[in-house]
Amino acid sequence: MKAIIIGCGIAGPVLALALHKAGIDSEIFEAQKSLDDDAGLFHYLSPNGMNVYNVLGIYDKIFNLGHICNKTILNDENGNSFASFDEDNSMNEFGANSIMIKRGVLTKALREEIIDKRIELHFNKKLKDIEDLGNKVIAYFEDDTSAEGDFLIGCDGIHSHTRKILMPDAPKPSYTKLVMAGGYARIPSKNHRNSMIYANYCKRAYLAYFILPSGEVWWWNAQSYPEEPSKADLQKITDKQWQKHMIELYNEDSSIIKEIVQSDENDFMKYPISDMPPLDTWYKGNVCLIGDAVHATSPTNGQGAAMASEDGVTLAKCLRDMESSQKAFEKFQELRKERVDKIVKFGRRNGDGYFLTHPVKKWFRNTMIRIMTSPIIFYRMKKDFFGYDVKWDEKIG
Ligand SMILES: Cc1cc2nc3c(=O)[nH]c(=O)nc-3n(C[C@H](O)[C@H](O)[C@H](O)COP(=O)(O)OP(=O)(O)OC[C@H]3O[C@@H](n4cnc5c(N)ncnc54)[C@H](O)[C@@H]3O)c2cc1C
Structure with missing residues (x-):
């Protein structure tokens, strides 16, 4: 099997590395002429995202390029702390720490792994069209070149062109x-x-x-x-x-x-x-969407890069274990949809709470946050968010 991967942000290279681990070939096609490693800000990567790098054997590399994050303190409008949550036990609880890392540093590190594994990566290949012939897929690029594979995965971000071709009537961001x-x-x-x-x-x-x-x-x-x-x-x-x-x-x-x-x-x-409203279907024929292309979330929950990374290894595992790419896409959506829909909703709610001006609403928001970050409730939430385990070594039954 050979995968055509559109986009070399986070989901694309993670998927390619996980496919490589599963013994499946892929080629990545990225629209930009080159990637600017100084562009963009930084990501908070929580243990669930970092555990994906554990699966890929690059946890230490990524960890050492970032800065450990042990605690979050929440301050009210007077600068007084009203809640906090600790992450200093994450290694024991979830097998990984949270870090802050510059986006360009993370994407460069992933690209280095791609080069190291001799996975082909092509720049200046902006996807224009897709032809799904049933037994193969052809991707056409704006420079009038094309590429063939057994299936195509759209990892081309929130304004995904793959999504527009695949599902022209799907809700927009x-x-x-x-x-x-x-x-x-x-x-x-x-x-x-x-x-x-x-x-x-x-x-x-x-x-x-x-x-x-x-x-x-x-x-x-x-x-x-x-x-x-x-x-x-x-x-x-x-x-x-x-x-x-x-x-x-x-x-x-x-x-x-x-x-x-x-x-x-x-x-x-x-x-x-x-953010992306939930899509009913994430795939059609031999084409599937992952990462922001299918479930972009507001950055207010710091989970977008982690979700894109989780998607990459989960889809690779499905493709490794299922008898056809269609069955793998179906399983992938089944395994992922509930989780990501919940996280996108959570991000939207967080953002709505950022710009309250009415004092009663602010009081209510802070009280809710205090309750949510109380040890027992927060532990459950952390387990849900951070404790995601892709179980790479277990075969999907
Ligand atoms: C301000 C901001 C802050 C954020 N902070 C965090 C954070 O703290 N923690 C976190 O986990 N997430 C954060 N995110 C979210 C995170 O950046 C995304 O969720 C993540 O990058 C998604 O990865 P992706 O690979 O799906 O898409 P992207 O990273 O967007 O990559 C898509 C790639 O596809 C390429 N492409 C696009 N169109 C085409 C085409 N037609 N043909 C070929 N290639 C194409 C693009 O050039 C790009 O390289 C933040 C986002 C923003 C905007």
């Missing part, structure tokens, strides 16, 4: 009314601890930060933005203009938040946030 921005800052404050996320429900928006031992601050925020801007619209706003806007947005918040948005080191990256 849905805008969450949030714009997220982030960057790298240096601040004068010293009274903070490393390896922890400080999540701040500020007066008018949300802002979280993570401080590295070097003193560099990785931060991201989310704010209400009712009318959906395009990425291009956001890019037209200069760093100076955006910084002015951020300084005004947080001018009633704690001094550390002000220091972060005022930092001259910032190179503001901004993203309109959408």
